[in-house]
Amino acid sequence: MSEQAKITLRKAQTRRGKIKFYITLLILSALYIIAILNTSFRISGSQASPLDTLRRIFIVPITQVDYIVQFPEYIGYMLETIAIAFAGVVVATILAIPVAFLAARNISKKFSYLGKALLNAIRAIPELIFAIIFVAAVGIGPYAGVLAISINSIGMLGKLYAEVIESIDLSTVDAIRASGGNRLQAIWYGVLPQVLPEFSSYSIYRFEIDVRASTVLGIVGAGGIGAPLILATYQRNWEDVGMILIVVVLFVSLIDFISGKIRKKLV
DSSP states (O other), X not given: OOHHHHHHHHHHHHHHHHHHHXXXXXXXXXXXXXXXXXXXXXXXXXXXXXXXXXXXXXXXXXXXXXXXXXXXXXXXXXXXXXXXXXXXXHHHHHHHHHHHHHHOTTTOTTTHHXXXXXXXXXXXXXXXXXXXXXXXXXXXXXXXXXXXXXXHHHHHHHHHHHHHXXXXXXXHHHHHHHTTOOHHHXXXXXXXXXXXXXXXXXXXXXXXXXXXXXXXXXXXXXSSTHHHHHHHXXXXXXXXXXXXXXXXXXXXXXXXXXXXXXXXXXX
């Protein structure tokens, strides 16, 4: 068989393989759609189809005035969620800096393992667990959410900060020490100017994550929009669930857009 014939044969086999793949995909998609359309499940004692539930979540909230007028109320809950995330990341940023210097091998050579162990221990515990602990300690409300976000964010920010510190140029620090400056002056004038832009960028990025986390923390009573979300879910009030999700998506998208612009200018 000539080389041209082999190439033609391979192309034909490839074409047949693609045809078989698309036919199989079409059949499976058709079976899946048929299964969904013929499936029903029980909601609050009544039968409802998945498509009807999806309609109640995504269509009804933006087409009926009764639910549209609730939009400002859920914006208030979302602003509380954003405030929790902002307060948490501010506290975490301040507290993570000394821990990061402790964990950085090029700054704290003898005790860096202690800093890294502390950061690893904090990161190993989800923020939801922290929220449950603080709700039990200080009661239901935004204060517990701020504490949970703060402690959890220290673990991740401290790790990122330590990596930034370990990658800096130490020639400036050595020059300050050689000219008679003490250790604190070397860090203040030699290290901080190099790391602050990246510290700021990581803090803004962490704020984006904490906004999403704060939404979840409301489920256990730590304030924010998570409380009405879980309540609407338990009551099978899918229209309210849909409106809350719309508010969350809008605000998270806006925050991601703004923070992305800011981080590009910082780094």
